[in-house]
Amino acid sequence: MxxxxxxxxxxxxxxxxxxxxxxxxxxxxxxxxxxxxxxxYGHGGTVLPTPLDVWFGPTFMASRQSAKNGVISKPGFNGPARQFIKQLTELQDPEAFGRQYARLRPLIELSRDAMADMEARFALEYEQASGLLYLVRSPHEWEQTQPALDILRQYEVPHHVLTPAECAAFEHSVPTDPEFAGGILFDQERTANCPxxxxxxxxxxxxxxxxxxxxxxxxxxxxxxxxxxxxxxxxxxxxxxxxxxxxxxxxxxxxxxxxxxxxxxxxxxxxxxPLHPLRLHNLVAPIAHEECAPHVAIVDAVKRIAISRMNQRLRIAGGAVLQSASQIDKPLGESLTKEALALLGQATHDWIPGAARISAALPWEGVKLLSPDxxxxxxxxxxxxxxxxxxxxxxxxxxxxxxxxxxxxxxxxxxxxxxxxxxxxxxxxxx
CATH class of the missing domain: 3.50.50.60 (FAD/NAD(P)-binding domain)
Incomplete structure (x- = not known):
């Protein structure tokens, strides 16, 4: 054909x-x-989604404050936008979350096999690196991640649950002060350069x-x-x-x-x-101090901000903005853009202080589609x-x-x- x-x-x-x-x-x-x-062009480095970073579930938009959930809601939502958020919110229920992830998982595994076949056939090198460390700030947020951990155990996905001290021992760039709740290490999952x-x-x-x-x-x-x-x-x-x-x-x-x-x-x-446009942001920053740079990718599990190293630069992806679909073709506005990029810069400062030269970072903004389920x-x-x-x-x-x-x-x-x-x-x- x-x-x-x-x-x-x-x-x-x-x-x-x-x-x-x-x-x-x-x-x-x-x-x-x-x-x-x-x-x-602006995709984050994470290759395949885990239950901790699919864009639905108990931790997705669980807080009304964008500084905590990593998603900025632009004022002036219309009816379809509110309905979209309401439908996604229903998947915060652990049972609904588990059912929906079970439907997605066969695609993830099919994709894993397809990528492995393509890499083996053509010896592709696209800045692959193994290791993702998901970090969680508060005890309340740690509790919200438990349904995802249950799914990991259910499907026998290789992972390690770490205390803050174990996170810092494994990844030297992560500080233990201020305190955080813990982390989940996927040493077999990968980051890479999508473009x-x-x-x-x-x-x-x-x-x-x-x-x-x-x-x-x-x-x-x-x-x-x-x-x-x-x-x-x-x-x-x-x-x-x-x-x-x-x-x-x-x-x-x-x-x-x-x-x-x-x-x-x-x-x-x-x-x-009823797919809704989601405006995503990205910063590509040069490494400021080699001794502060992470050797695995760092993911803020609740804000869904991924920080991955690619040679001598860090790619920091996230900073989602939800707005009415009718507004998506118009410029976002300086204040909202600054707020989104500030989320990325703050996550980098929180988890790997001193690693990125944010002042010299190149910003990117693009639109991706998310379904209400x-x-x-x-x-x-x-x-x-x-x-x-x-x-x-x-x-x-x-x-x-x-x-x-x-x-x-x-x-x-x-x-x-x-x-x-x-x-x-x-x-x-x-x-």
Missing amino acids: DVIVIGGGIVGVATAYQLRAAGHRVCVVERHATVAQGAT LFAKLIKQTLDNQGGVQFMFGCEVSSIRLEGQRASVELAPRPGAASRSREVDVIHGDAVVVAAGHGSLPLLERLGLRL GLPVIGNALHPRLFVNLGHGPAGWGVACGAGKLVAEIVSGRTPDVPADTLAAFRADRF
Whole structure:
């Protein structure tokens, strides 16, 4: 089949790879000049999400104060935004949290296997490093993490629960004063450079053939016919007028994997998904003092701020801002941007003081989609020729590899090797 993939971020590139591996010819359409230039560019280093950093559950927005929960709520929420928060809040119940994570876990494990296969085949090096240390401040917050620890034990996920003294003994950069509640070490989980990984996969596809990348192309609409599917491209700025036929790409199927840009395309087809945009922030700071720099990634488990080392710099990711969807295309505003970046700087100062030169940090801001049940939207939608792969949220970028494999199998007419309730939980019509 000829499959058109809309989106050249990590999800689109991973989907293109898996489609090609399944024997399809692929055309990737991306509005930027190359891959990994949108939300992928600012991904934190954590590869696969643990129960402690999925964006739902007992610790997610458990406090109304943004300084404590790590999520800033912009004033002026409308009805859909309030409804979105209410639905996510329902997953703070430990039983609901456990059920939802159980549906997500097969995708995490499928992604782990898919990434391992890609690394082994092509000897990929993308700044991988082992070890994540999740830290928790107060006794109350430590109590809130217990359902996640129960899930870790239930699924026999390798981890170590550490006292503050043990955290400091393992990671010398973590101070014991002021006091904190404790930590959870995942010595087998990894951090890595997501944009670099996406570019390496793109390079691999270029070498293999069978995948065409069209950059600087904005999709304006999707056409669905009985046995065919096509996308219409918007005229390039400054380009001479051309016949409309030249601006249409035809194929046998379309996969929409364009992150936040997916929503208007799908709405024009009549598919309205209640996914909410989440504005995320990132600081890339040079290391100030080598003796203060961590040797494993540090994650603030409640604020969901990840600090990972990449050569001589630290990537500090988080600082989420929730606002009405209608405001997401407008500038955030200086005061809110400063507040979000201050959260990142403060977390770095709290957990690894002296390690980062925050004054010389390069900031980044981007938009990611989060669903009201915390799960991605993957599979067929509306029409036999239309497929979606979006709504992965900020937690872990490695799930894109498993999601791409799911899409490739569904496009190929095969039943994916994951539980039926997981597939059903990802469907676009579940809302």
